[in-house]
Amino acid sequence: MRVAIVGGGLATCYHLLAIDRNLKIQLFEKDGIGAGASGSAAGLLHPYTGSLAQLNWCAQPGIAATIQLLDAAAQAIGKATYKISGIVRCAIHPEDQQAFFNIVRTQDDVSLWDPQHTYSQTGVYRPALFIPNGLSVYTDLYLKGIWHLCDHYGAELVLQNFTLSDSAYFDKVILACGANLAELYPALNLVLKRGEVLICEKRLTYALIGDGYLSLTDQSNICYMGTTSRTDLTDLTLDEATKLIRSQVDPWFKSDIQVLGYKSGIRVYRSLVSAHPIIDQLDNKTWCFPGLGSRGLMYHAYLGSILAKAILQQSPKLIPQVCKITR
């Protein structure tokens, strides 16, 4: 079977080849692996994302699948692809503390920190939710590792733009092309938001979330700082991105930080009100996998594995109903 995977989709490629090494998979990437939003991800991974700090849909199997793939990628390149750094989610808005109380009442993998304790651990004087199992993923190394595995299993990287007329050469086509899917299929009405992270010189013990976030990288003296999520998709200069991000982070996290550069990418959402990714069949041979929004690290491996099975077993029923385009 000849399969085209367009854009991201490394996890789906890995899971397809894990089931059947005889598949002929070509991975089309117009700008290089990690050129899209995946390469700009800050690397935060925990189950309580979103303003209400509630346990996210399928967070546990999602994170377990990601950790399995992170470990396989680490083994492939001989380098760590993540750290269980712990994530400290600081209360910024009046409603945050109530949300944190609620989550601690029902989940035993989190705890509350009082302002003094948060200050002693992070320098931020706020009540906080501590997520000890929160991960900092080293996204560049992770993508390199998954590609290494796919390459080893026989996938071919084709560095060119895929157009829908190229579909004729393939038995199956998986459109995992992020923001570009909005152009290819305008009827999906996808919502696009540009985001950027500053690359900063600063040592952190924990990743921090407040109004914006700071995350760890594979270099102990470098962290990412971000806040932006703009429906205006224009590029910002480094100065503009720095001003915008620091104006939100400085009020709760004061620190002398040197900004070294920034990364930018476009996140794709199903709508302004739903965070569920889309994974669905568009026609007999074509599947799409967009809408990972800000939760790409939580869902790519879990849903990539389900998509691989649905395609090879010709069983669209395996796709969770909430992920379908029309539910």
Ligand SMILES: Cc1cc2nc3c(=O)[nH]c(=O)nc-3n(C[C@H](O)[C@H](O)[C@H](O)COP(=O)(O)OP(=O)(O)OC[C@H]3O[C@@H](n4cnc5c(N)ncnc54)[C@H](O)[C@@H]3O)c2cc1C
């Ligand atoms: C600033 C920022 C910070 C983020 N932080 C986090 C985080 O901390 N935790 C988290 O879980 N998620 C985070 N995310 C979100 C997450 O990384 C993304 O939602 C997710 O990785 C999107 O993956 P994707 O494969 O759908 O799209 P992309 O990663 O955008 O991949 C699409 C790829 O397709 C290629 N392409 C497009 N069209 C074509 C074509 N026609 N032919 C060939 N190639 C094509 C592009 O070049 C691109 O490389 C962040 C995103 C951004 C922007």
